[in-house]
Amino acid sequence: MPADQCPRGHLTPTAAERDARGHCRQCERDRAKANRVSDSMRLTMVRAFEDAGVQFVDDDGQPVAAAEVVRQLAALYAAGALPAA
Numbered sequence: 001m002p003a004d005q006c007p008r009g010h011l012t013p014t015a016a017e018r019d020a021r022g023h024c025r026q027c028e029r030d031r032a033k034a035n036r037v038s039d040s041m042r043l044t045m046v047r048a049f050e051d052a053g054v055q056f057v058d059d060d061g062q063p064v065a066a067a068e069v070v071r072q073l074a075a076l077y078a079a080g081a082l083p084a085a
Helices: 025-052 066-078
Strands: none
Touching: none
């Protein structure tokens, strides 16, 4: 890799334009955008499951155990409330 490029091939004429991993600002923007999209997709999924009746947080604001969430999902699937894959 040339010294004036980040690992993804973007031009970075000076070291000041790269982070500690050697990635440039464009890479950082791309990563941040991908994270925002992923976060949005996860939130959409959680909201859809909550609308179907799955509880991820109890009445005290504490996270529900993963096994309980799986039990709720299985019950909804068995009842036909969730689509098949």
